[in-house]
Amino acid sequence: FTDYVTAFVNRIPGFDGHLEGLKVYTTLDTELQADAVDAVTDNIAQLEKNHRRLRRTKTDEKLQTSMVALDANTGAIRAMIGGRDYSESQFNRAANAERQPGSAFKPIVYLAALDPDRAPFSPPLTLASILPDEPITFPDGWSPANYERTYQPQVTVVQALYESLNVPTAYVGSKLGPATIVKTAHEMGIHEDLQAYLPISIGADETTLLELTSAYQVFATEGLQSPPYAVEAVVDAKGHQVYLHEDQENRVIRPSVAYLITGALKAVLRYGTGASAGRLGLDFPAAGKTGTTQDYKDAYFIGYTPAIVCGVWVGFDQPESLGLTGAQAALPAWVQFMQDAAPADPEDFPEPSGITMATIDPESGGLATPACPKQVSLPFLIGTEPTQMCPLHGGIFASAPAAAPVSATMPPPPSAPPQPVASASPSSSDVFGAVGKFFTNLFHH
Template sequence: MTTKKKSNKAENPVTSKQGKSVIKSQKTWLRRITIIGAKLAVTLFFTLAIFTIYLDAKVQQTFEGQRWQVPAQVYGQIESLTIGEQLNLNHLAKSLKLNGYKKVRTVTASGQYAQSAHRIIIYRRSFAFPQTDIVSSANATQLTIDVSAGKINQLFIDDVPVTSLQLEPILLARLVPNNKEDRILTALEKTPTLLLDTLLLIEDREFYHHQGISPLGILRALYNNIIAGRTVQGGSTLTQQLVKNMFLTQERTLTRKVKEAIMAIIIEVRYSKDQLLEAYINEVYLGQHYANGIYGFGLAAKFYFGTTLEELNSAQIALLVAQVKGPSYYDPWRNPTRAKERRDLVLRLMFEENFLTVEEFKQRVSSPLSIRKDRRFKAQEYPAYLQLVKQELNQLLPSVQQKNGIRVFTGFSHLSQQFLEQTVANQLTTLEKKYKQTDLQAAMIVTDINSAEIRAVVGDRKAGYAGFNRAINAKRPIGSLIKPAIYLAALERYEQFNFATLLADEPITLTNGVDTSNKQGEQAEKAWQPKNYDGKYRHQVPLIDGLVNSLNIPTINLGMALGLDNVAKAIHLFGFDEDIVMRPSMLLGAINMSPLQINQLYLSLANQGYAEQAHTINIITSNKGETLWQYQASNAQVISTNAAYLIDYALTQVAKTGTARSLTWRLKNNDVAGKTGTSNDLRDSWFVGYDNQHLVTTWLGKDDNKPTGLTGSSGALVLFSDFIKKQGVMNKTRIKPEAIATTLFEEKTGHAVSDECDNTKAYPAISAGITVKEGCLKEKVDERSWFEKLFSD
């Protein structure tokens, strides 16, 4: 027994050593695993921390910086109405229709108007007006306008009498940025409550209770979808959807899901729920308009229904919310049945949550989709005008700032543009038939004289043509349009020239540059023998007749007497900023200008001598309403008050007795002023005319520069007359300056006289430059017989 025990004792030390070795080995591996795990955990923690810091910086940079490249919104004229002003109610109603207002019997909602013989009631939509002298409410407002004898006699805003009010401008265009994302930024407080409630009901019921991600929400959505047998509720929170749309791509990977979850938590910590919800309603993708994506509910309302968010009914709201699930799958144009089923499902859920009454639910669920007939937004309808807007905008703001959702307010008149396009379309066809011409083209510009705002532009005979803009880019010889600048330069020298000053009208020969046809290659001056248009010579004529009847020879003699340099200075003073080749032919309009340049040249003549820059843009504001730029009138007087009155008088006579005298019967003796212009071989037909409010510049010609068969009076003047009749003539009124007096002049001598003689005529003249002679010219009587006269030297 003893021996056996000893043998057991001899084996135990070995077993014990092996066991200790195993235990020690296990502890070593456990320690190693623990250390490695700790290191990995620390590494993962720091990696996750660094990654979170990176994502946090990315979130802040995007969310607190420029979140979106938002199209610049270009608006037309903000029309102000004031008691005492003239107003045509039919014209106003037409403008409202063009701006999407509907005529009704009784006005009950924004976007409607009602009209009677002497009153119009407008429920103006809510609109954030820029800061102006007239303070307007941004909320939807009822306006009442009473008219008597063609003038406004009463104005009311929500039944409160006022002296002036403003009308909502029309949205001309949205200048979409390069990323092709189009949206209308909408503030949370401007979003209909029903839309917000329905959105949260369908997409994220626990939005105001979770912290960015919601596991319970995912389980609840899964359960509801199984019960319904279809997808009726999403699993991602609105915050996750916002993160995916704003920061991430559409790839389906685990990495993206991790990023989405982390960023959702970050964004929830940093920003309030209201901020996130506002970002979502502006960021969510809701459709595709060809190359441009439709983002946000504001633009989606325009895209699907052609209206604003505030004017949506419950069925339309349901369809918009339905689009969140899949704008392509539920496209109402391509898949109307599928879209209606989804809309009706949303309506049923709205009803179950008591968002709708029984009656409203029945009515809406049985209603059609009521989307726009054509999914295509209208192309930019006024490309010629918008080209001017873009040119000015690029001069005023850098391109980066233009993508911040700025609002650009212009002087565009929708009504004037419509009249202008109608005139060009109708009259060019008529002229082509009458004069057996083809391929006539036109350009017209309408400018408000007092404000220098360009109201309308046509750059092609085809309305809405987006190609070559002749109003801006077609530079053609201006012909006799140059003459008022020459005569004005003379009238400013009132001690030397007045309307009765006699100008020679005899054949003349001048040198006009270099004769390049000299076969010997010598530099010889080319002889120039200009003629009057009718080929006649009158020996001498009063200065005013030279302008009123557009006589070439008297004009050349006057220009040469003044000096070509002085004539060029006068042209530059009116706003023409290009170099002028100094040669006598410039006096007959051998200068190429665009209609826009001519419009600027005549604006100071029509504006009593004040040179304001013709422009389209009045105000530019940020998306928060801050004024970024505003047009400031220069009030620079470049023509003396006296000379401005005299040239205006002469241009009025042009329309009464001169080359534009057909206006007396075309406009039924309404008072306007203007000047005709015709280039060599009847290649260009010009007319610039104005009443008391509008300056209208008109050009007719052919792109291949072939003759048109039209003079200024037989071509361009006809278009001016047709447009101004449609627009409504505002008869010219001009107060005579104290320094101007109506004076008698002898026609044969040009002398001012005190007595009314047989051959005298009265003209307005600057008194300080007139020396009145007593008595009349007594002609010497030739007492010779006819026989003596016949054979005398």
Template sequence: MPLILTGLAGLALYAVHLDQVIRQKFEGQRWALPARVFARPLELYTGAALNPRRLSEALDRLGYTRDEPIGAGSYNIRGTRMIVYTRGFQFWDSVEPPRKVNVQFDGQQIAGLHTDEGELPLLRLEPEFIGGFYPASNEDRLLLRLDEVPQALVQALLTLEDRDFYRHHGVSMRAIARALWADLRAGAVVQGGSTLTQQLVKNYFLTADRTVWRKLTEAMMAVLLETHYDKNEILEAYLNEVFLGQIGTRSVHGMAQGAMLYFGRPLGELDASQLAMMAAMVQAPSYYDPRRHPQRATARRNLALRLLAEQGLLTPDQAAAEQAKPLRVVKRTALTLARYPAFLDLVRRQLQRDYPEDVLRNEGLRIFASMDPAVQAAAEAAATSQGEQIAAQRRLPKLQMAAVAADIATGEVLALVGDRDPRFDGYNRALDARRQIGSLAKPAVYLTALEQPERFNLASRLDDRRMSVRLPNGQSWRPRNSGDDYRGDVSLLQALAESRNSATVALGLQVGVPAVLKTLRSLGVGRELPAVPAVMLGAVELTPLEVTRMYLTLAAGGFRLHLRAIHAVTDKDGKPLASYPLSVEQKLDPGSVFLVNTALQEVARNGTARALGRVLPGINVAGKTGTTNDSRDSWFAGFTGNTVAVVWMGLDDNGETGLYGASGAMRVWADMIGRLPASPLTLAEPQGIQWVQGPKGPWLPAAQCPGGFGIPVFDGGAPPGAVPCGSRSAPSPEEEDDESWRWFRKLF
């Protein structure tokens, strides 16, 4: 008797301990929730450059079905219009309700948006989920309230797993007896007797060990759990806790993420057969995995549908119709590991300035990033296709690359690729590969000179001859032109367009190395730079992201924008925590930048990047090729009317590639830009600039000038003999004999 009393006392104390464990862990935040990262939402409005094909691609990425749009997440195309039934979404600044929208197109743009209530000025689609930062447990889940769960799923789950859920108190003797009888008849364990509450206890509090003590503990905790919490709260917790599958080393828990894993759609958009499949998998997700074992999964799903019909929850005809449907499991899901690893790496680094690692991994933050899925897709496709072609042509199997694209108006990073394989989750060359930038540094030299209009303009003459520069240490530095090609006397414009090293150094020595370094810093270079003449030819190591910052400042007319990958952050409930607004600071004279950008357009028209005219006709881009010594690095940086992008190609061991800027990186850049809607570059001409003509060229396309050619200069900074356009006729035939005019004719 004393032994029994001692045992009961010990059991009571153990029950008290279990009760404390339950209450401490089950109250408050029950799960470590991963941070979820979303892309830039697609905005639709009248006049937006978007055609039906591109909108259809965007909807497909979001998991919309192309069908009669009678429910959220569906669309249809009808001639020049699309009917889209959108999903609702809570953004950081507003809630976008689900609605049925008629999108009318006129060629390559949207002509109007209408709902049943009338014209719609703006529609934001829900943003694409692009990745997350996961807890140490590597569990992925998205919480749902019970009232958000389709009733058909609840009915199917209870029918299969726990018909007495609302009648028992944690443990069901009827279920145990029923399972025991089924096992005896089958001669094997074919049915479990655990209630949903017991399953929740096992998954949430305990291990899966098959021991008598664990089963006893499970039963005690199930009773205690039902003592403190009502049935609906327990059922909601179960629906969010249940294990449903695996993605690599990451486990997927909860019905919300399970629906995305297998069907690529929110739980609320699944039909009866899909919901039955979700409930059917609970017993053994690996055994009934519909991708690996479709026959088992189909049989189990059909059993669930038959049981629902037997209980009168479906009619026989409804059950038969649902059983006849295929599984319709998606091959790929947005939950796939390392979908955009390089971009997520950038997001993480920017977030770590404001949030500790444990908050990023456990608090369920919702992060609205700047990535544009269409631009990212274009960058990845270009990296893959052109990268493979160039590697094969040059017999460089280890050729690597990186690419960055940003929005000129906002400074938001639209795309980022850190490896020739965009899915590689490792060394991020876009952020970490510091390589010499070669001729990409040259615009800083010319910008420095053009900020002195009393001394220099685009027609200024430069000495393009072999030279030797005496260094402070007594040694000599001899810059060389590509191919040992020297022209003697060239214009400033020609020197930049043809990327002439000797002429660039001659100009840089006139303005001074310290002044060039100051310009590089104004462009956004934050690293310490060596005060040596070789800097003018790119003897400075920068990452592709840092080069993007430089060329973004040029593309923005001398205004430096902070490159950002995040727009806003909210907590798990949608409450705003932080925003990352536009940050702009004028760093350079807009007039000088305009002159340099005009010259960079000539690079793409008639200089080292002239092949762009054939590949991208009519877009009128500006850019600069870059090649380092022995062709170790191939660069191209350029911009259109709305996007600046930088591409680097090379070998990780810094070996020779034989690639120039135009034969390597520029091909990837052109491929990427060619996949996007055309946005021709039209430079905004600042005040204080005039177009002139005169006996000294070279000439640039200028509709306002007689004959259609001239050069822009600062007011009062015209070359000798030049006059403002419109005040005299075009140059005479005698003037055409000038060397610079012969150069212009040669280009054509």
């Protein structure tokens, strides 16, 4: 952190480079920094204890980690860990290491997709919308695959997000267009020159942990982006103010749309890839997303409360497989830190105007019945919430036929692209009939 601050001070316009007598007032919270050190140190030690394959004797080959924590409201950097041991390596992996974010990038894609002002879907996409989840090959020859190579004919948007499914996300990305995804990522604070190609939808390009964590701040602050910063003020030896930080807030997206992602990412921690957080002791409102890159070379967890946003990365400097997911390798450090950082009486995320809540079955997207094995309370933009009961578990359409099968390889026709079903309750009384027509159009021969 000190190196990061020093580098910033040396870039201040007009600064003569003389550090003697300089007073630099920073954003660091020393208690949170100590908590961050403990969290990443304990996590690395536990990983190496439990997995012999991760142990290395050479300093430059050891398992590495980084963490950054931001004030959710301002973007101020409260804690920064650049590696496992500063005495062994001074490289700042939080601010300077560019790695693929993998699935931790997906919430950015869905933010754009759920925003009626950005997305081409008509009617608008919702967390209960139905998406295809079958092997697919796009016109450019790219064939994304789910991590476990398992597929379901169809999933809801929230299910695709909390189970971190690649195929539905790639489909959504194909409808949004890579340019829209890149533009949204840039607006959210990721400044790398991202490639506008379809694999960007599942995090195939590179960014830093600091910028990725900063992007999640947009969710925590209901759509406001504040660039991360480490210096509040600089005063020279004569008492002259050399620098004073000025708050910057950019409205990226409507509060109600940002809240949709928070609702989905809360489900990640309860039902999805981050569900082990509860077993690790997380017992207050939080939202977040795992990230695991191809061949398990990078493990992430990025998450937030209304007060703080924290990102964790675990991997090797020379990328090689960890054999572990983001939930296994990064989430434990995140939970430990967030527990230490949480106030005595944590608050839940405030619900903005323009939102209505509905309890749905995440498998069908219909309103949950008492027979539904899983019931998820989710936010919807007013007027887009489901109105029909779940057809799978005792709903009024429980006897409806199954949806039409999905072709394994036929991509959506470019001349007349179909849109995802806006909710689990189309105007037709036959829910699965409507879904079946959707897939028939989507994968027609």
